Amino acid sequence: MLNHDLRRPVIERVKAYRTHLFERWVEAKRHAAQSDDSADHQAVAEAYTRFMRAHLVPNEQAHLELEDEVARLTVENRGLRERLGEAGHA
Numbered sequence: 001m002l003n004h005d006l007r008r009p010v011i012e013r014v015k016a017y018r019t020h021l022f023e024r025w026v027e028a029k030r031h032a033a034q035s036d037d038s039a040d041h042q043a044v045a046e047a048y049t050r051f052m053r054a055h056l057v058p059n060e061q062a063h064l065e066l067e068d069e070v071a072r073l074t075v076e077n078r079g080l081r082e083r084l085g086e087a088g089h090a
Helices: 004-033 038-053 058-089
Strands: none
Touching: 004 038
16 A cells, blocks of 8 residues: 555645546536537536546446446447348338
């Protein structure tokens, strides 16, 4: 286990990273508050997700990344099936 003096720089970097993510989230919210563009509001959701995930332990982060990949592949698979169905009817 690292002694306290060696952990301090790591803890400070983690705090700085979380602060950076928080500031990006706040800025995205400010920008989206004056926008009707759904992409701006999606950017807020993504910034919030990154900020909150920065507070998780590594195995929790890995689990959520895997869930995200499963969801992405499910959508991709659905799209491919739909295109195959359309091609079969053509």
